[in-house]
Amino acid sequence: MKKIGMIVAVEMDAVLSRFGSPKGEEKRGGFTVYRYENETYELCVVSSGAGEIAAAAAAELLITGYGVSLIVNFGVVGGLTEEMTMARTVVVERVVHTDFDTSDWDGCERGRYLAYPTRYVPADPELVRKAREAAPELVPVTCASADKFVAGAEKKHALHAEFAADICEMEAAGILLTANRASVPCLLIKAVSDGITGGAEEFEREIRHSSEVCLEVTDRIIRSL
Numbered sequence: 026m027k028k029i030g031m032i033v034a035v036e037m038d039a040v041l042s043r044f045g046s047p048k049g050e051e052k053r054g055g056f057t058v059y060r061y062e063n064e065t066y067e068l069c070v071v072s073s074g075a076g077e078i079a080a081a082a083a084a085e086l087l088i089t090g091y092g093v094s095l096i097v098n099f100g101v102v103g104g105l106t107e108e109m110t111m112a113r114t115v116v117v118e119r120v121v122h123t124d125f126d127t128s129d130w131d132g133c134e135r136g137r138y139l140a141y142p143t144r145y146v147p148a149d150p151e152l153v154r155k156a157r158e159a160a161p162e163l164v165p166v167t168c169a170s171a172d173k174f175v176a177g178a179e180k181k182h183a184l185h186a187e188f189a190a191d192i193c194e195m196e197a198a199g200i201l202l203t204a205n206r207a208s209v210p211c212l213l214i215k216a217v218s219d220g221i222t223g224g225a226e227e228f229e230r231e232i233r234h235s236s237e238v239c240l241e242v243t244d245r246i247i248r249s250l
Contacts, residue, residue, distance in 0.1 A: 027065070027066040027067070027094065027095065027247075027250065028066070028067045028069070028091070028092065028093050028094055028095075029066050029067070029068050029069070029093055029094070029095045029096075029097060029247060030068075030069050030070075030071070030084070030087030030088070030091060030093035030095070030096045030097070031068055031069070031070045031071070031096075031097045031098070031099070031243075032070075032071050032073050032080060032083045032084060032087070032096065032097070032098045032196070032200055033070060033071070033072050033073065033098075033099070033100065034072075034073055034074060034075050034076075034080065034100050034195065034196050037070075037072040039237050039240050040059070040070055040240065042237070043237070043240050043241070043244065044061050044068075047059040047060055047061055047070075048060050048061055048062050053086065053090060054082070054086045054090060055082070056071050056072070056073065056082075056083055056086060057071070057072060058070065058071055058086075058091070059071075059072075065247070065248045066247060066248070068247075069087055069091045069093060071083040071086065071087060073196065075195050075196070076172050076195055076196065076199075077122075077124070077170065077171070077172050077195065077196060077198055077199035078172075078199060079196075079199075080098075080195075080196035080197075080199040080200050081199030081200065081202065081203045083200075084096055084199065084200045084203040084204055084211075085203055085207075088203070088204070088207045088209050089207075093209065094209065094210075095152075095209065095210050095211075095212065095250070096200065096204050096209055096210070096211045096212070097211075097212045097213075097214070097243060097247065098196065098197065098200050098211070098212070098213050098214070099213075099214045099215065099216075099240055099243040100194060100196065100215055100216075101194075101215065101216055101217070101218035102115075102168070102192040102193060102194040102215040102216070102217055102218065103175055103176075103181065103192060103193045103194065103217070103218070104181070104191070104192055104217040105169065105181045105182075105184050105185040105190055105191055105192060105193055106185055106191055108164075108191070109166075109191055109192060109217045110217065113164060113216065113217045114160070114162060114163055114164070114214065114215070114216045114242050115163060115164045115165070115166040115191070115192060115214070115215050115216070115217070116148075116153055116156045116157060116160075116163040116164070116165055116166070116212070116213065116214055116215075117148055117153075117165075117166055117167075117168045117192075117197060117201075117213035117214075117215060118147070118148055118150075118153055118165045118166065118167065119145040119146060119147050119148060119167050119168070120145070120146045120148070120167075120168045120169075120170050120197045120198050120201050120213070121136040121144050121145050121146070121167065121168070121169055121170070121188045121190060121198075122136055122138070122146070122170055122171065122198035122202070123135065123136050123169050123170065123171040123184065123187075123188060123190075124171040124172055124173070124198075125137070125138065125198075135187075136188065138202070144188075145167065146198065146201050146202060146205065147205075148201060148211060148212070148213055149210040149211060149212070151210075152210050152211075152212045152250075153165065153212075155246070155249065155250060156212060156214065156246045158249070159245055159246045159249035159250075160242045160245055160246055162242075163214070163242065164191075166190075166191035166192050166215075167188070167189055167190045167191050167192075168190060168191070168192050168193070168194065168197050168213065168215070169184050169188050169190035169192070169193040169194075170193070170194055170195065170196065170197040170198035170199075171193070171195065171198070172195055173195070174195065175193045181193070192215060192217060194215065197213050197215075200213070201213065212243075212246070214242055214243045214246065216242075
């Protein structure tokens with residue numbers, strides 16, 4: 026049976042609504058870990074809270090504390106292009122950590138980690154392929170990730186222009202960098218809750234619906250792996 030770790034930032038209500046009461050839960054490493062089991066997989070869910078540092082810590086806990094063979098992160102995001110309309114479900118092909126900047130020291134472009142040939146941190150291409158086979162409606166995207174909630178068209182257009190990103194959020198870089206370092210495959214499935222002109226109000230209004238859409242697709246993919 027597959028043992029899968031799931032990291033949830035602020036959408037835990039959608040998990041509880043879909044999967045019901047967990048088989049068990051425990052406090053560990055400063056997090057609550059919810060455990061589910063069905064005929065296909067065992068699932069360890071961590072509600073990390075928002076932000077890169079918390080998300081990276083949750084990923085490390087799942088890898089070293091629970092021995093998961095796959096990490097999945099689903100969640101709601103902001104759209105950076107007109108194409109990314111509300112509740113559009115996407116699979117992340119690569120992430121750029123827009124907060125990371127060593128340019129004053131080494132002259133590298135913003136977002137570049139020297140362990141990678143470009144500033145884009147790749148997700149597992151085989152997982153992305155399998156996800157699109159299981160859910161053909163998924164759109165492959167580049168994700169801009171940083172510890173900042175981005176609202177308004179001007180800021181979103183600027184992120185897209187600098188990084189060629191389609192969506193923005195606050196956890197993917199921490200999760201993917203941690204998973205890649207440990208050689209654990211990582212799948213990032215997102216749903217757009219606020220479009221190019223949206224912000225906090227639109228996010229709050231759409232988060233529940235977008236989370237449910239995203240989790241339905243994520244569950245379908247996990248079962249197919």
